[in-house]
Amino acid sequence: MIDEKYLDEIFVSFSRTLESLGSPLPSVSLIAEENNDPYRVLVSTLISLRTKDSVTMEASKRLFAIAPDIQTLASLDSEIIAETIKPAGFYRRKGTDLKRIANIIIEEYGGIVPDELQTLLSLPGVGIKTASLVLNLGYGKAAICVDCHVHEIANRLGWVDTKSAEETERRLREILPMRFWIPLNELLVRYGQKVCTPVSPFCSKCPENGRCPQKGVQRQR
Template identity: 45%
Template structure:
């Protein structure tokens, strides 16, 4: 792994931001961001967004979703992967937040992880992007990009997140995940990445190895 100094990291991140399309959150409200992120697991973004918006149009509030009928919720999110399981979980999430947290999304990792269907990635997204608490969430895009660049060589998303939070300046943590997600969709794709047009290829271990094999 490269020995990264802060200046180099900031330079690379600024280049990524410049080249990545701007991420558009469906919701900025932490509760609906939480629900959307739970729905997004193993589901395409467009399908997730449509389902989350339909839920919001129907129920509007934490209390509304908490008192919803599971079959009604299921019919609304039926195009989402594992929708039957998720319908039960998101109602339970709403009920727990209503009953145990006074209808406010809890602002700690441990409390979020205690909610059904919420893992480290989901909790990190909600903390950083919904509640403004610095955190780095590692999904498939962040994992792939950080390994290709050489920011991490760890085998799990959780350990990769720890690696990143050791080297990425804390003032960059909020917004880091959505920026890399968009960069991963547009440029650093899982298959056929656009290495030749990538503005950080000079820093990228993956690109260097790929080039050496082709020569």
């Protein structure tokens, strides 16, 4: 288990650094803050995959304007969904997946977005990030959402030594005290966008510079 005092220090120092840099909340968190609706969290997280935050926000708003609930989403053609969320990455595929998901949730789950991890993972196009965010932001349930930023930073900080996001998620469940599970994703996603960036992190701006083992970092600024 990672020491809680150390984790508290990191959470405070990363948050303060982000505040000083004026970092915005990720689009999915903003959407969840406006409306803690699991349907909106599910749909906007799917749109966000391989898509810039600014595009996710606008594409989600356009889709929710014509499909404010899952029943309306199921009634739309997948081509219309795709055109509405364009230019989100893989918008055609996402249009098909969103239509199928809406139909499955209506037919098999009474129109209620499931609140159980394995059930969410069985939906088309839903991976561990999307499922965890729905549990996290949509239902307020403790889940660790691991995306590329969380995976990379957890490795750089030496918390885990893993090759995939799935492996990182499993390992973090074992070593991260539960009270950190929900806030972890939002903090590290923002930190990965602003400071601990993928190719060449800004270690000179990071309060952990000196204590962080910087595992796997080949270039830094």
